[in-house]
Amino acid sequence: MLKKSFHSLIAIIAGTFIFLIAGSISFAQRVPTPEEVLGFKVGADYHLASYQQAIQYLKALEQASPRIKLFEMGKTSMGKPMMYAVITSAENMAKLDRLKEISRRLALVTGLTDEEARGLVAEGRAVVHIDGGLHGTEVAPAQHNLQLAYDLISSEDTDTRLIRENTILLLVFANPDGMDMVAEWYHQNLGTPYETSPMPWLYHVYAGHDNNRDSFMLNLVETQNIHGQANREWFPQILCSHHQTGPFPARIFIPPNVEPVNPNYHPMIIRWKNLIGTAIGAAFDRNGQSGAISRARYDLWSPDMVDTVGDLFHTVSICPETQLYHYATPHYYKINDFPEDFRDLTPSVFYPNPWKGGWWRLRDAVEYVLTCSKATLHTAALYREKLLYDRYQMGKDVIARFQKELPFAWIIPKTQWDAPTAAILLNKMIFMGIEVYQAEKNFASSGISYPAGTWIIPMNQPFSLFVKSIFEEQLLPDLTKYPTLWQGLVQPQKFADAYIRPYDIAGWTLPYQMGVTVSAVDTPLEVSLTPVEKAVPPAGKVEGSAGYAYLITPKTNNSFIAVNRILQAGGEVLRARESFSVEGKSYLPGTWIVLAGSISRSFMDALAKELFLTIEGTRGRVPVDTLKINTPRVALYKSWTASVDEGWTRWLFEQFEFPFVNIYDDDVRARELGKRFDVLVIPSMSTDDIVNGHKPGTMPPQYVGGITRAGVRNIKRFVEEGGTLVTLNSGCLFAVDELGLPVRDVLKDLRPAAGRGNVPAEPGPPKFACPKSILRMEFNAKHPVAFGMPEEAPAVFARPLAFDILPSFEKEKAPVVISKYPKGSLLMSGYLRGEKYLQNKASAMEVPLGKGRVILLGFGVQSRAQPHGTFKLLFNSLYYGSAR
Template sequence: MRYSILLTFALAALAEVPPPESVLGHKPGDDFYLATYDDALGYFRKLAASSNRIKLAQVGKTTQGRDWYIAFISSPENLAQFDHYKDVSRRLAVARGISEAQARALARETKPIIHIDGGLHATEVANAQHTIQLGYDLVTREDEETKAVRDNLITELWFSINPDGQNIVANWYRQNLGTPFEVSPLPVLYQEYVGHDNNRDGYMLNMIESQVITRATLDTQPLVFYTHHQSAPFPGRIYLPPFADPISGNMHPLMLRWLSLIGTSIAQYLDQHGMSGSMHEETFDVWYPGYIDNIGNFRHTISFFTETALYHYATPHFYTVDEFPQTRQDMRAEMFYSSPWRGGWWRLSDACRYMHSASMAVLDMAAKYREQMVYNKYLAARDTIAYFEKEPPFAYVIPREQHDAPTAAVLVEKLMLQGIEVHQSAKPDAWVILMNQPFSGMVKELFEVQNYPELRQRPYDVTGWTLPMQMGIEVHAMTTPLTPEFRAGLERISSVKGLAAPFSRSANASFRAVNEILAGRGTVSFAGDEIGVSNFDKTKLESILAANRLRAVTAAQTGKPVRAARLGLYRPWVASMDEGWTRWIFEQFAFPFTSLYNADIIAGHLRESYDVIVITDAQPRAIMEGHRPGTIPARYAGGISEQGADELRQFVNAGGTLIAFNNASLFAIEQFKLPVENALAGLRPDQFFCSGCLLTVHVEDPKNSLVAGLSSDPVVMFERGPAFDTKSDFKGAVLARYPRERSPLASGYLLHPERIQGKAAALDVNYGKGRVILLGFRPQWRGQSHGTYKFFFNALYLQ
């Protein structure tokens, strides 16, 4: 990737360098003030115009279309050789064609790149405020510490790593400042589709922002990737590595050693500067690889986050010791909480001060130990290549002929976006990922089955994510050494070409094609898995199919004609990531839909405008009650209420379809008085527990049109959801069921699987003239579970 350089350096050092308050009118961290991304960019433009120690680069655009800039800060001499140092970073990162002596020489002479950013989660507001002051100080300070940082490093400062969200949150706070709603929750997602899950997209790269970050990171190959977050486990003031167990065994151990060293180094730096309350090894683990600030460890970039304390936005708060947990009120020093915080005022400026010092601690350590750290990055890549030349798996093979081949192509493309090398094999016709490559630990992490260890601490996130299982893709691990003949038949590819799978309901891409044909006024018919098209221009049809990696297999119309259902997606003011992911998937697959807010549902007459309404994962109370009145501006208060629930009942009774995901199924069961029970209701965590794992289900009747195209035993993401028992007066169909005679666990951690064995996972329940479809899992989980999209895609057409 080549950055477009904004400014030249000529004579810039002679200009007066403006402090932030001279441009913003506030010092970053001031009470009751938040700078927007636009404010920050305006400041950094003036900073870059006044100094030859900083250059700005545009890395791309955001989801909402904003120009996205980052800053590189170092000495003028280092910036003049920036391209050279990037090249050295990339060469060492792959460890090919470089001897140990050459690697050591490069480690001595290079100026490594250190990524520090303003935080992914925009409501954690100190993140993107502290970077403004940090940028100014790195450019202007003349103390020995800062000069050593400039002379020995290039700081890659993403002063905002979520520009859209920073604007959304800052403007929301400004709008409510001085009103009773000053600290009210944000009623929309701070990333257009996924909100907090923008830090769960690290390997899938569904979001534009994730792609931009990954592309830039592969270009500069930073030595360290440091992301700021809030909030720390209370009463700690900042949470640091070492993290809680468990950890992945597919990271090189040097990454884990440096993580621990950096975390304790930050704590020491903070204590040295009079900032107490550093905490380690509580709450947060890094078992899940999908964090943007964790995935880089599999590319041997030391990647981590910290969590600094947060109250609400820029509003200060005073804490007394009696608010602390009972076990922490005695102020006793602990091994991983050595300098307890004693309470008092906590302001945005305090959080910014801790973050600024933590950033400086990382830069100080990297400046002092850069040679060793750079060499270790090379060593980790070299070791990874060498390991998989001797140990299995030696390769993964992904056949091009699949149940859903276009989705297999998506998987291949995701790997290539991550810098993974992919080859094409002629015999067999398959994609091959050779494991003797520098980042192959990531491939193993994504492809193997997760076995979560028994620990006393509950998992922080999901425990299983095996990507081929989620996507319904056949992948084979090659566990015997590859022959020279096999290797000789491989060709490195940079894109997927020449794929044309049957146009049927087995392929998710077929649904996009169907929607595009219907939008073009063509006639589409379904007959089981088969799809027929008529009354449509042949050239346009071929173009649509080719764009979706499909080929026609039925010459003319067969089965019954279908039309796109008039689709409504419930969009609550309790901002929902699950709704956002679903909205994004609908857009990606060209399903026409309308967002339905509380007022729209309460207004009624739903059947006049909609055939299908989808309610994504949410607790019944959140759907019914929403935000409590008085805690948020009136427009956003409340849920659908009893009136809205009654309108939904009338909608289904009149022939509509309601689809409920995961815990929204409980809302439907309660409000519609369905003859269904949650078999897991009332169980304690020690009786049944699953924070998120992959479970196998069996499709009960493959001839049912609602499960057309699904494999017979798909794997679903079960995440704190229900499982169903039907009552004697149940009318409808069991669409899928968990195995009766064995554990359904496919990947991850499931406590007491016998509680769910034999229970229904998906139901089609008759209600009046309509139906309620209950999916007791997350069929579209984080845009990864491609293998279960059809559980709701099929219901979005009318025959």
């Protein structure tokens, strides 16, 4: 007996041994848990993994398992490698290139028959992009990435195997710099009174929260990396971009979204979003995780986000918003912490399982994000073939639609106010996978003749709805007409003509913002086309001999780069105050006059070539009054309240090669600004943030307080002694109110009071409403700040501001209008109620003060670094400030 048992035991041990050996054939070593590498459980209280730690863990997984592989998608803004993981079964991993090719071919449609498409679908796998951490302080999604990777690789349950076999997960850390910054900030404050304090700088070095408003503009390298991966390489069928600003007290927002819907989405996109959202909702209830809400806050209007732009490329894109307390600090919620309309916990169609309150820990948020990701992957696995085929069919539908429907194409002439900027626009389209062509011969459309070489974007291509959405004028639907669309038990809407603002912007038409002329084609074009790999503007050159000077047009944004380089190289630059003619040619006010004796011809030749500038040499003196241009000594105010507009402005100065320094509250309080700077730029931010900053006790002491009254006095003295203060958008109110300018803020009592979510604070219609939209604007191009501008151009109305001039006793001290809203119809794209309050009111002004001046730029001249058409106002202000 004993002997037999002993033998059985041996057999069991031997069996275990054989099993382990067998296991080690597919696994180099045991898959390490996150805890084994990080030293703490994912989502543990008071612990945040940094990006460095996250990659260290994923590399450990890659060592241990054939089910994960790491790739670099590019560098971050701060120079880190931006890594992503591919997770799938070992069998799929072995033929990854083939599976990628299938995804690409189905998305691009062209060259496939339906039968071939079905063959590819049968062979293909659903590609799902999941990203976390885009918004650095929304910490749970990036942390969840680690647990998700471990679970998907190590679990052997039926659902996980189904996911591994049928899907390819692209697991992305969307903002590595931010993940490191936030982990460092949190851990240094842990256990102090500042444990949950906000970070006093941007979690994306240039864009902060706006890193999710950059998706059609692609200014940031991270945006390029993410969309490059999606649109140039992997063509995922589903994209899930996780966030953590859920509508309180719900625990997570999932689709369906709220109105309005961008009319350019293929209807199947909306259906799929709703289906995936509902599947996720069911997963929450199955797991006993209450509090998933739909039809709240988040609309589908503006395509400037990672998810909403993906939809235009037929990637079903969702943006779940889990609830956040602060970082990894737990919090207990009582029912009395809830807004009143959530306290009765009545279930409703889109919130059937209300959250009842209790503890909310980082681990809870991680678990919610995990449920959401796994349900998304599970849905992708179950519907693999439908998703793959639908992505093909959506592209096919679009191609067919625009063979018989307007517009047939877009024409982008090469002759533009600012041709290099037109090329920038086209190259953004090309980057996103849009096919751009050039006409091989001269042709006509709608009675207009165009030369050979004209750029054309035909609409019969799979992703042309992106072009349409970006190029056309937006007309935000008046949702007050459809009251029943909005009724819900949760956050009921009061309709009586109430204004309901979109979640983000109302109008964005990119050609308007960039000052680029495009025309929609309403008859089929008959001209042969050559594909364009990169849009190149007409070549630049130096014409004629420059006995006296080189003349450069002020119309081109690149001229600022040129002038910055010329000044840097010791060249002498003047600007014409008026229009003038020389050697039979006429020139605009603001024309750059570079004195030939101060710079070499070869330097100018190189500039003309690189920057696509036509530079004209002139032999004789130029008969015009001039300003002497000097390199401006620019200070850009940077507050510890972390202004996104400051970040964008900084980015723009770097792009256009303006030297500048950031100055902080203590610089403004203590230093003599006039000795160091010619120009002080205050970005768009509130007066309270500028003057008072963070309240005492809310932050470590070095980040508390703003410029204070002392700073206000210093700024006033700086201007009175000859300095130039440039204020952007909301920053103008600081100048108007604190420096006592003779200017009236005409919208002061008309700005809509902010409500919660989409709910206006007051019932009834506001007199004035204009969420970020594009309006018509008149420019005084003879004013040095508007040099190079057309007399009329589209402008971004980003904050509700407009000015009247108050009567003044001193005529020479009276403010000068640089731009204003004209009399007629103003709205070009978006939404505007209360037009009459803007008409004939100033939007930008020069206000003399002592020996200096304040330049009020009261609209979005550089908002999100998108409106290339009005960047000049900011750049001109800098030169004007140092001109003599």
